Amino acid sequence: MVTAAPGEDGSPALALVNTWRLSTTGEVDELAEPGDATEWLRRHDLPAVTLGPDDLSRLAALRAAVRELLAALAEERPPDTTAVATVNAAARADAAAPQLTWQTGPLREWHSTRPDSLDEAVASLARDAIDVVSGDLGRLVRPCEAHGCVRFFLREHARRRWCSTTCGDRVRAARHQRLVVEQREASQQHP
Incomplete structure (x- = not known):
């Protein structure tokens, strides 16, 4: 399992977007199989219902719409209107x-009418995605800057540029390798 990107533990919509990513072996889709998608829902404290092909398509369409909202937010552009409509319909x-509820005092909790x-x-x-893009967390949404990474994260530190230490290590290793090659080439040109 891949390490959660910063913000995923507080935003299931961000975690949903990151269920599709690229790896060294190709595309990874944590929602491709009904059992995997059910397990993902369970891990994120969402109803872990038995899913069929139409349900998987529905989750994938919501993921694509939320991805578009986050990308538009990060790129400071308006999102595709279809993505907005998809998220609103899902909400x-x-x-x-x-x-x-009343335990040690009054507490308001939101409960589903279709638990x-x-x-x-x-x-x-969908409601979490709306909260993220329209709330205080929206200004923190960033795409990972590592080459080949398509994940998003919440940039909670001004210097953070990658979704994980793995991506950061990959970028630093590539930078180091480029420097070594450049130094080798420079020393060969000036013996």
Whole structure:
């Protein structure tokens, strides 16, 4: 399993976007198989329902739409209107209502009107995406700057440029290798 990018643990929508990535062996899609997608939902405290092919397509379409929103935000451009419509439709898939609980005092909690359903999971992911892009976290959304990486992360430190230490190490190793080659070539030209 790949290390979570900064912000994924607090934003399931960011984690959703990063379920598709590139690796040295090609594309990786954590939602390609029903069992994998169900496990991913469970790991992110979303209803781990049994998924069929249409459900996988629905999750993949939401992932693509949220990816477009994050990319547009990071690139400071308007997103594709279809992506906005897809996320808004997904957010409406399940109505949530505030419920009052009283433990040590009053507490407002949001509860699904369709608990333990894919509609609940999709709506929760879409609402989180809306919160991220329209809230304070939106200014922190960045694409990883490592060559070949397509993941997004929340840039919580001004100097952070990569989604993981693996990507950062790859960039530093490539930079070092370039310097070694340049020094070798320079020394060969000036004996």
